[in-house]
Amino acid sequence: MSEFTRRAALRGAAGLLAAPALAGAARAQSGFDWKRFKGERVEVSLVANPRSTLLFQYHKEFEELTGIKVGAEQIPEQQHRQKFAIEFSSGKPSFDVINISLHVNKLQVGRAKWCTDLRPLIADASITAPDLDMADFSPASIAYATQADGRLDTLPLDVDHFILYWNKEMLAAKNVAVPQTFDELYTAAKALTDPAKQQYGFVGRGLRNANMTLWSSFLLGTPQRDMIDGNRKLITDTPDAIAATQQYARIMRDCAPPGVNAFNWNECQTTFMQGRAAFWIDGVGYAAPLEDPKRSRVAGKLGYAVVPAGSAHRHSAFFCTGLGISEASTRKGPAWLYIQWVLNKQNQARMLATGAGAPTRLSPFSGEAASSGGTFPREYFTTLVESIRIARPGLPEILPVTEFRDTIGTALVNCLGGADAAGELKKATDAFRPVLEQSERAT
Template identity: 75%
Template sequence: MSDFTRRAALRGAAGLLAAPALVEKVGAQQAFDWKRFKGQRVEASLTANPRSALLMQHGKEFEELTGIRIGAESIPEQQHRQKFAIEFASGRPSFDVVGISLHVSKRQVGRAKWTTDIRPLIQDATLTAPDFDFGDYGEGTITYSTQSDGRMDTLPEFTDYFIMYYNKDMLAAKNIAVPKTFDELYTAAKALTDPSKQQYGFVGRGLRNANVTLWASFLLGTQQRDSVSPEMKLLTDTPDAIAATEAYAKIMRECGPPGNVGFNWNECQTTFMQGRAAFWIDGVGFAAPLEDPKRSRVAGKVGYAVSPAGSAHHHCCLFGTAFGISEQSKVRGAAWYYLQWASGKQNQLRYLTSGAGAPARTSPFRNEEAIASSPFPREFFTTLVESGKIARPGLPEIVPVTEFRDTLGTALTNCIGGADAATELKRATDAFRPVLEQSEKTG
């Protein structure tokens, strides 16, 4: 994210962070009413995932609270992205509320101004509940939901940090400490790799496209950090990008299981659950199956840590989703009520305690009762809190992000196989540069 983007986001957030007190004071005088839009109907188009399932499961709760009827659908992610883009482009979307993957669609949605700037809604005490508590959202999530022009056109829902899972028993067997840096991670993973026992020090995404999110973890630790500059210049064949690629390919090639060039998260998860890998860096949402004794051989033996530090910086990849209100919606007030409920404290706590993912709000992480009754160790919650402090977008905020991942991902897969990183990255950069330039011309 550019400095301009970040400054714009923080300026917008600074004013809003003072909003909760203002809302509470004025809202009490003007009697905010959850029943204000009783009888209206809101259509929500959501991505199929455990969080959407929870919202749909508890939808009656919203209807009883507000008297607003909700029609919600959940669609697999790839199809959902295509559907909402087509409908928005038509000027007649069938939905009022839409779930958006910011790491894929933020710039596309923002440039077309498909969704409403919600800042005026938040600051309107007649439309925002006194207990909405805008300050409960982490600074990073607000920045992520804010466009480069300062418009906050989505409300944060879910944050997916890349964290490091590790097998406690495997580390203890060789008296190996939890790595703090990528160099230490390689050394530890190498020491724990024993192909004769089908034991590997590291497992990670090697499949084309999917592998870019793991590679980004290495790049974030370099002086450069980003793969695209604020001026939309491609930075994928620089010395830092080459170094990140070499480190990524080396640990995958020397410490990973055979065939890992075909691994997406599912194959990584299976390998780790079977107790055949010491370390795995991936999204926080995989903790639930790892701790399920009916599915996982490592349940109760999983350690959690923040992503390792690089040579110059310490960041972890951030991916996230948010809710937007269609600019074409004729029930914008009712839609805003739905967003307040959907991303309210109760639903955010449900996300956390069910293992559906890390909420965008910070209050769930301070709920001692929920933490105590959770199937996850306290280390898991501590890791999420610490990750939130060092999180940075794991993918560039560009329109053709899928093509970016496909093109760069091919180079990364080749490098795992032993190809020269500098050669592969130059080829990928040359191939993708015109795609990026054209997207900036046409949007």
Template identity: 70%
Template sequence: MAVRKACEAGPGRRVHMFKITRRGALQGAAGLLAMPALVEKANAQSAFDWKQAKGERLEVSLTSNPRSVILTQNQKEFEELTGIRVGSEQIPEQQHRQKFAIEFATGKPSFDIVGISLHVNKRQVGRAKWCADIRPMMADASITNPDFDFADFSEGAVAYSTQSDGRMDTLPEFADPWIMYYNKELLAAKNIAVPKTFDELYTAAKALTDPSKQIYGFVGRGLRNANVVLWTSFLLGTQQRDTVDGSMKLITDTPDAVWAGQMYQKLMRECAPPGSIGFNWNECQTSFMQGRAAFWIDGPGFAAPLEDPKRSRVAGKTGYAVAPAGPAHHHGALFGTGFGISEASSPARKKAAWLYLQWATGKQNQLRYLTGGAGAPARMSPFKQEEALRGAVFSMDYVNCLSDALKICRPGLPEIVPVTEFRDTIGTALTNMVGGADVASELKRATDAFRPVLEASERAT
């Protein structure tokens, strides 16, 4: 299967596919670290047989993002190492989630390996047992490279990949701690310090907003569904810190939730660009790249375009900081992805798939993620590779920010099956807030609307 990418499309719109040719900073960093000769040398010194599944073919289904680009750009390295052929596809996340769920439900998915957004689909995948338990594979010395070093994965990433029954049905790929991007030039012009709290962020954003010059203090996700993860970023700073309790009781209309909604409303209504009610991450990125926004809170994987002088007006002017603190706690939102092996694949293909996962999540590719600005790897060793990091296209400020963010982050979404419905319902309330609706009333209405959905989902467990 050819490497493909699908354009973003709304409901009912056709999704067009086209070939990816991502260049620039990502390619440079990936090329710098592409060392197949060293891989072959290391393999020659090891008793582990990388070619034990030679001749097999794997189909890999990935979400479109900078990390998937790195893997597909270096895919030949794996093929030469193992003799396994790989067909891979990249599809935007919303369409990808729908696609793999539909295919899994048929019992005959077209892929052997799938990238999974654990903050969205973890419980769904785990309940249906769509993916194989990886722990027995790791315990099998005949198919697991002794240099795999599972202990190198961060504790939080491993917890994200582990189901409540103890099955580990994905291998951690990426830990996505949200950070705050800021425009150094705009802050310096008004002698404004980097905010440490959300209250300070609002004050600074308000002071930097100048519509007459098309400069705005803040840009963030306003699009329904996508906007929920910004609201939960604020909620994590309160005493509540979650949207459901351990018994799956919904708690989204409390005073803490209302505070988070009011902070969201103020920033989006008073400090964000016109039209931001329809912004997802890509529109936010474009506004920030154009130098029109002072602050942006989002995932760390968007740094590469910001630092590309051919595309960005803020290249060399972008600062990186951990998310601000709330009134009770200092926690940034954490999201994560993992790779699953289809339970429907044959034993031979599962073995080949396990070899692919070891390569894909190996230390070299994880370091490529970090040096290429593709976000925070699930492993901790890349943060210690000072020589490689000095040669990267990103400053140590970015690297240190990610390392610090991983220390304070907490899950940004509840681990429930109807997480998409949750985001749609709460997202509608947030959209109405940007339009000027009362925060407490909107959250009460959304909570009442979603409660039976969650209860029905739990009864089906």
């Protein structure tokens, strides 16, 4: 056992400290040695997205700071989830640091204890740099990353808030105002739809499983808001859920391109950046490619707004990812330094300034990029700040979340094809309810 591993184990009791106390312990140190693991290597497995692309650009910075060599991979989201689950189950994962989609895999990773509890490391002044500054992370993101038993087995990397992208040129051509409600969104999108010109008022995720993240935006606007109730019971076949489904299906059928029931974010992004859709509701992290004049026809013509209001509420659905250390790793020291570097204030500010996503730290929002507009218009930053204020999780925190998304997502696809929303949701809810109940009993 290494000196680092023994010391971390001895400080296990200190890991029970709350976040503010951890922050104080981290700030109290001085003279931190970033070179203590010089000559070692850390293997990192990341999801392929703008955040990872940004980190790859600066890995040399980490290597120069620490003397640690980084071996990193970017894998598409679905394949990444399958890969790390297989590797963790084998007991010999190839990575030291893993990127986790908390809205999908948090409970899976937590129950299996695949990742190291980071609290003892945070409390250890010899291994944690002063500028980790736990108090700078939003309380909501830390709560989202914390397991039910109090273990903090990831630190939150980014929060993906859903926003409304809109094409300024298309709206101006017909003097259409930015919609404030979902009813207004449908009316505006319908007015801007002209299939003969391959011009559509709206584009959004219709593919099974992926469609749940868009559908949740409509459900969050209803009086119900949630997919499970306070007693952990499934409530996806209620009048509010039916109304949300009808609203979702109507705009997708009447105002979106043909074949939208097979669209994930990539197809939506391509359609929107080609100038063929007026509105798109999706994650804030897609701003960078949309504003790139080399790739996008809507660069400089892009508007940003908070997701429209429903009949009772206005919420921005959010989804969160985190970084954890494999419990099986023999290089936890280098891995912990890597996570601290990724989550430092400079990298989080870079994420915000480049449009790669929404940081989980608070300080970037008071920085130069947000106050001056930086690379992006001020509207982008104000929309993000407003979305943070009304953020609410876009998926329930349950273990079989992938099966849940598949089951309810199939009902949504059928509704896009014209099936009755009430019948489809009842069938899907009846099918998934025992799956959820069984998983809850196993908790």
